Amino acid sequence: xxxxxxxxxxxxxxxxxxxxxxxxxxxxxxxxxxxxxxxxxxxxxxxxxxxxxxxxxxxxxxxxxxxxxxxxxxxxxxxxxxxxxxxxxxxxxxxxxxxxxxxxxxxxxxxxxxxxxxxxxxxxxxxxxxxxxxxxxxxxxxxxxxxxxxxxxxxxxxxxxxxxxxxxxxxxxxxxxxxxxxxxxxxxxxxxxxxxxxxxxxxxxxxxxxxxxxxxxxxxxxxxxxxxxxxxxxxxxxxxxxxxxxxxxxxxxxxxxxxxxxxxxxxxxxxxxxxxxxxxxxxxxxxxxxxxxxxxxxxxxxx
Numbered sequence: 693x694x695x696x697x698x699x700x701x702x703x704x705x706x707x708x709x710x711x712x713x714x715x716x717x718x719x720x721x722x723x724x725x726x727x728x729x730x731x732x733x734x735x736x737x738x739x740x741x742x743x744x745x746x747x748x749x750x751x752x753x754x755x756x757x758x759x760x761x762x763x764x765x766x767x768x769x770x771x772x773x774x775x776x777x778x779x780x781x782x783x784x785x786x787x788x789x790x791x792x793x794x795x796x797x798x799x800x801x802x803x804x805x806x807x808x809x810x811x812x813x814x815x816x817x818x819x820x821x822x823x824x825x826x827x828x829x830x831x832x833x834x835x836x837x838x839x840x841x842x843x844x845x846x847x848x849x850x851x852x853x854x855x856x857x858x859x860x861x862x863x864x865x866x867x868x869x870x871x872x873x874x875x876x877x878x879x880x881x882x883x884x885x886x887x888x889x890x891x892x893x894x895x896x897x898x899x900x901x902x903x904x905x906x907x908x909x910x911x912x913x914x915x916x917x918x919x920x921x922x923x924x925x926x927x928x929x930x931x932x933x934x935x936x937x938x939x940x941x942x943x944x945x946x947x948x949x950x951x952x953x954x955x956x957x958x959x960x961x962x963x964x965x966x967x968x969x970x971x972x973x974x975x976x977x978x979x980x981x982x983x984x985x986x987x988x989x990x991x992x993x994x995x
Contacts, residue, residue, distance in 0.1 A: 697845075704846035714776070715783030719936055722776045730772040734765070744768075744978040751904040751983075752973070766974035773935060778822045782854055786829055789858070793823040796941045798830055801883070801926070805832050810882050810923045814914050814945070816889035816965040817977035819930040820938045824885060827940070828859040833883040834875070835860045838868045838913075860885075869917060876921045884923065886914045888958070889965055894985050899955050903962050904969065907989040908982070915957040918949040925949060925957050927964045932975055 714725070733739045744767065748760045755763075781789070795801075804811055811833070815821055828835035837855060841864045842848035852862050863871050875882050888911050889903075897909030918925045925945040933939050945960045946952050969976045 700844045700846055704844060704850075707847075708850070711779055711782060714779050715781070717780075719780070722780055723773065723935060726769075726772045726776045729775070730769050733772060734768045740979040741768075743981060747978045747981075747983065748973075750906065751969075763973050764978075767976070767978050770932070770975055771977070771979070774820065774822070777820065777936070781822060786826075786858065789823055789826040790829060792936055793820065793826045793938050793940065795827065795830070796939060798942075800942045800944070801827075801831065804924060804926075805881065805883075808881060809947075810876070810884075810921065812884045812886060812914060812918050812923045812925050813928045813942075814886055814888050814925055814961045815928040815930065816968070817887060817980065818889075818965065818968050819932045819975045821887055821930070823938060824928065824930070824940065825855050825858045825860045828883075831883055833881045836868075836872070836875075836882060836884045837862050838865055838884065838886045839863075840865060865913065868913075869920070872917055872921055872923075882923075884917070886917075888914045888961055889982070890980070891982050891984060894988050897985075899958065900989050901955070901959060901962065903982070904966055906983050906986050908986055909989075910958055910962065912955060912958050914961070915949075915955065918957060919952075922950055925961070927961060929964065929968055932972070 714722070717725075734741070741764075744764055745760070748755075748763060752760055752763075801811065813824070813827075815824065825835075825837065837860050839851075839862050842851060855862055872882070872884065890911060892909050892911050894909060899912050900907055900909050902908075903910065914925065917923060924947055927943045927945055929941045929943065931939045931941075943964065945957055945964075949957060
């Protein structure tokens with residue numbers, strides 16, 4: 693245990709100065725670096741290229757190989773931009789991030805706040821989920837973000853600090869239900885952010901359904917939290933307008949989560965995610981093995 697902590701600290705000490713330096717670079721140089729990383733990652737290393745190719749062939753069988761290859765290259769370019777933008781978040785100002793991540797209908801969320809309604813922003817790994825944290829600068833609610841803890845505790849602490857400067861309190865998936873229940877009981881007005889398109893472990897899967905035409909297990913934790921605490925689920929659609937600029941649009945999934953049939957909130961979230969993917973597939977995170985459990989679906993669903 694002691695050796696592992698020492699190694700984590702050593703990696704952090706070596707990496708932090710470089711990350712800090714990159715985060716202070718102007719965006720012009722940030723994207724110049726991104727272009728270089730793209731060339732190395734795609735043409736030399738071939739990072740997860742096989743996974744991306746298999747995923748695209750699986751969900752877009754109607755597209756030609758040439759069309760899927762175009763999506764593949766655009767995706768890798770976007771992924772490198774996203775990686776550099778995540779680092780840039782360390783040094784970006786509040787004014788700058790609000791200029792680069794705008795919202796078309798902020799009044800929708802503000803109106804819910806005025807009514808004293810707690811909300812959950814449900815979003816996928818699409819376009820930019822990192823800069824969504826800038827929304828906390830425009831709300832009165834206490835902003836929470838549910839996330840998976842980073843194994844390296846020093847990097848985990850850094851991520852908490854970075855997001856903390858934009859008024860976001862990160863809570864791990866394990867502690868989320870307990871913390872949000874306590875917040876509700878104390879009458880705290882809150883907005884919770886959760887990314888809900890990951891693939892759960894098969895043994896923990898409560899619900900299977902189609903996603904991009906393929907039956908897979910899906911996470912239902914976001915829906916369960918909404919139902920247990922009367923939190924209104926809101927889908928956040930994010931579009932990439934141009935390099936380094938994103939635009940979000942809110943869509944209420946339901947104003948009465950406790951009255952909705954089980955898994956209908958999750959289904960609605962997935963349908964909205966599919967629309968985003970089909971509109972501009974290059975901005976979805978194709979390196980995830982999202983459909984890896986497709987052959988393990990219950991027999992009744994495979995028919």
